[in-house]
Amino acid sequence: MNDPNGPMYFNGIYHLFYQYNPTGPLFTNQMHWGHSASYDLINWISLDLALAPTDPFDTNSCWSGSATILPGNKLYTGIDSENRQVQNLAVPKDLSDPYLREWVKYTGNPVMDLPEGIQPHNFRDPTTGWLGEDGKWRVIVGSETKDKAGVAFLYHSKDFVSWTKIDSPLYEAAGTGIWECPDFFPVWIDGKKGVETSVMNPSVKHVLKMGLVDQGKDYYLIGNYSSENENYVPENELTLNTSRFDYGKYYASKSFFDPVKERRILIAWVTESDSEADFEVKGWAGLQSFPRSLWLDQNQKQLIQWPIEEIETLHENEEVRFQDKKLENGSLHEVVGITADQADVKISFKLSNLEEAEEWDPSWMDDKQFISIKKDAPNKGKFGPFGLLALASKDLTEQTAVFFRVFRNKGRYVVVMCSDQSRSSTKDGIDKSTYAAFVDIDPEKEEISLRTLIDHSIVESFGGGGKTCITARAHPTLAIGKDARLFVFNDGIESVLISELSAWSLKKAVINVEDH
Numbered sequence: 001m002n003d004p005n006g007p008m009y010f011n012g013i014y015h016l017f018y019q020y021n022p023t024g025p026l027f028t029n030q031m032h033w034g035h036s037a038s039y040d041l042i043n044w045i046s047l048d049l050a051l052a053p054t055d056p057f058d059t060n061s062c063w064s065g066s067a068t069i070l071p072g073n074k075l076y077t078g079i080d081s082e083n084r085q086v087q088n089l090a091v092p093k094d095l096s097d098p099y100l101r102e103w104v105k106y107t108g109n110p111v112m113d114l115p116e117g118i119q120p121h122n123f124r125d126p127t128t129g130w131l132g133e134d135g136k137w138r139v140i141v142g143s144e145t146k147d148k149a150g151v152a153f154l155y156h157s158k159d160f161v162s163w164t165k166i167d168s169p170l171y172e173a174a175g176t177g178i179w180e181c182p183d184f185f186p187v188w189i190d191g192k193k194g195v196e197t198s199v200m201n202p203s204v205k206h207v208l209k210m211g212l213v214d215q216g217k218d219y220y221l222i223g224n225y226s227s228e229n230e231n232y233v234p235e236n237e238l239t240l241n242t243s244r245f246d247y248g249k250y251y252a253s254k255s256f257f258d259p260v261k262e263r264r265i266l267i268a269w270v271t272e273s274d275s276e277a278d279f280e281v282k283g284w285a286g287l288q289s290f291p292r293s294l295w296l297d298q299n300q301k302q303l304i305q306w307p308i309e310e311i312e313t314l315h316e317n318e319e320v321r322f323q324d325k326k327l328e329n330g331s332l333h334e335v336v337g338i339t340a341d342q343a344d345v346k347i348s349f350k351l352s353n354l355e356e357a358e359e360w361d362p363s364w365m366d367d368k369q370f371i372s373i374k375k376d377a378p379n380k381g382k383f384g385p386f387g388l389l390a391l392a393s394k395d396l397t398e399q400t401a402v403f404f405r406v407f408r409n410k411g412r413y414v415v416v417m418c419s420d421q422s423r424s425s426t427k428d429g430i431d432k433s434t435y436a437a438f439v440d441i442d443p444e445k446e447e448i449s450l451r452t453l454i455d456h457s458i459v460e461s462f463g464g465g466g467k468t469c470i471t472a473r474a475h476p477t478l479a480i481g482k483d484a485r486l487f488v489f490n491d492g493i494e495s496v497l498i499s500e501l502s503a504w505s506l507k508k509a510v511i512n513v514e515d516h
């Protein structure tokens with residue numbers, strides 16, 4: 001599986017569609033829309049394929065798209081018999097079927113043709129629609145203009161069937177290449193609640209997210225939007241320093257508004273780190289991230305993401321908990337009493353004597369990839385690395401380290417969060433990149449928090465209360481099942497205090513098991 005498509009809540013049920021090859025674990029020119037439904041976003045029921053590439057307008061795949069509840073429409077990219085990307089419409093066959101199992105393609109497809117001057121392979125991934133103040137629906141579609149500018153073309157429709165392209169795109173940015181899976185949605189300026197996609201008023205800002213395919217990364221802008229004059233003005237520019245949802249493996253994300261708990265939920269495709277040969281052996285490849293709630297930080301400059309609260313229904317045991325544990329230089333402490341290969345861990349680190357921190361050297365940054373730390377940066381310092389060793393084998397041969405480093409920079413502090421996969425597996429042929437990102441907190445005023453969800457081959461980490469997220473894949477050969485362990489550690493010269501740690505074993509969710 002790859003991209004999540006058309007997530008929505010309809011008539012008491014959450015739906016998730018996803019790019020899917022039903023015949024094997026590799027991406028082909030016959031991608032379908034798989035379909036699962038859930039009552040809690042945790043346990044999922046497998047349903048029949050929703051879309052198959054059967055018609056002239058999608059014979060070479062049903063690619064990504066979105067759902068808009070009118071109720072129950074969805075718009076997706078088809079690849080037609082001449083390999084052109086076109087936007088198609090499908091609607092549920094029977095709205096009284098709670099699972100919306102069958103979908104009927106509109107016979108007049110495609111509903112949007114390729115814009116003039118655009119390459120036929122560069123026009124895809126329509127968003128969920130939103131209603132403007134004039135009562136017309138809007139969607140954007142990702143594309144690329146001649147000079148490699150990434151662009152979100154804007155379309156209007158009165159009936160969701162006939163679409164007109166608006167001359168000026170919603171937004172474009174030179175040199176960024178095609179934008180895949182764009183997303184456009186409002187967030188409240190103040191508060192954690194989600195906002196329904198069509199809401200427009202002075203109390204919201206709008207987020208525009210785009211996937212940059214060359215990098216396989218999702219970036220987002222925060223800005224102000226008016227549907228009256230179709231004007232989107234981001235407050236930041238799209239550069240490689242622009243915020244990302246996640247600084248690890250996390251792509252083609254899609255959000256939706258959940259009216260039940262009034263929240264916006266984000267789900268993304270997480271790729272494998274092993275090889276195609278491994279996919280064949282496993283019989284599968286690709287997974288969906290754990291759903292996250294998403295809202296605007298108080299500073300209005302970045303989004304906060306946090307695992308949805310339903311994860312707590314998987315907590316198996318009384319939490320393992322300790323407080324005020326000092327980790328001296330070189331400390332390694334095992335967290336026992338939980339299943340370390342399936343766990344939810346929360347830690348809060350308190351630092352003192354911060355004035356001792358060493359100066360941050362900007363040359364440690366890798367210029368190719370924003371805030372990836374260069375290999376020649378010192379790997380030990382005054383403050384850090386300290387954090388977690390997840391999916392670790394007993395002798396630590398295997399370990400996925402999620403940790404922090406703290407530096408001084410012009411009278412302020414710089415907190416860097418890393419997920420280091422270099423020792424995540426004894427196997428060769430695996431992507432063992434290290435990811436790094438800044439966490440926008442002041443460690444003098446607040447503790448440094450980490451929440452990590454571990455599930456066999458995925459480690460999803462949330463630093464600073466969800467200000468910085470890093471998702472990593474690990475393919476251990478030793479740290480499996482009961483042989484997997486979890487440690488807290490401190491390799492920095494200065495000691496750090498764990499003011500609180502809570503950890504839970506996670507039960508296995510029921511996912512796509514037939515006859516649930």
Ligand code: DQQ
Nearest residue numbers: 019063064124180181252
């Ligand atoms: N993958 C899809 C495209 C999308 C890309 C095809 C992103 O629609 O642009 O599966 O992963």
